[in-house]
Amino acid sequence: MAHIHLKKHLKYINSFIQSPRSFGTLMPSSPALCNxxxxxxxxxxxxxxxxxxxxxxxxxxxxxxxxxxMDARLSAYEINPDFFHELDDIKDSRLVVRKISAEILDQPYRIIFSCLPFLSLPLRISMKIIKATLQILKQTQGTFILFQYTQRMEKVLSRYFEWERKLVIKNFPPAYVYVCKPKS
Ligand SMILES: C[S@@+](CC[C@H](N)C(=O)[O-])C[C@H]1O[C@@H](n2cnc3c(N)ncnc32)[C@H](O)[C@@H]1O
Structure with a gap:
């Protein structure tokens, strides 16, 4: 078990070293953060x-x-090929793995979770994803749930969303979860 955890952590560290801006973290999200x-x-x-x-x-x-x-559907977006195998291994007919950039949001999602490192991605890409998210959630009256390690996204979020924040200490590093609704 410890061996599997160590392997997972090494993979995250490796991915971070290879592309720190798009990967954005050294450790997988903790159970407390996911919950x-x-x-x-x-x-x-x-x-x-x-x-x-x-x-x-x-x-x-x-x-x-x-x-x-059971009647819900999940599209999981990921662009790093190092993780495709692990995602493809999740056997659940409700899941579709989308091996494309999250810039291409093409369904009327009602819930959008984000683990993206918006502050380290190129600004153009971050804004494209946030605006695409906003457009969809306006139509579906849906919710955007993201985590960040700092409060520096709040200015951008406030431009487009009403949001609530909670701090999750049991994560490395501690993280803020934002639950956002499009501004009307
Ligand atoms: C901080 S890691 C989060 C991984 C995992 N969900 C977690 O919570 O530990 C960010 C992930 O976003 C992916 N990513 C970065 N830019 C992306 C994009 N434009 N579209 C889809 N995924 C992207 C990275 O490859 C990386 O796997």
């Missing part, structure tokens, strides 16, 4: 379309799938 994200959703709605942006090795994907009703 805080997943518990922010009302899972009682019918036929929910859900997206996860920056799925990595699927650490949050597993939590989402556990919480999701």
């Amino acid at each position: 805080a994200m997943v518990k922010s959703v009302n899972w009682n709605e019918r036929s929910l379309l859900v997206a996860e942006l920056g799925a990595g090795d699927g650490v949050l994907t597993h939590h989402i799938l556990r919480a999701m009703p």
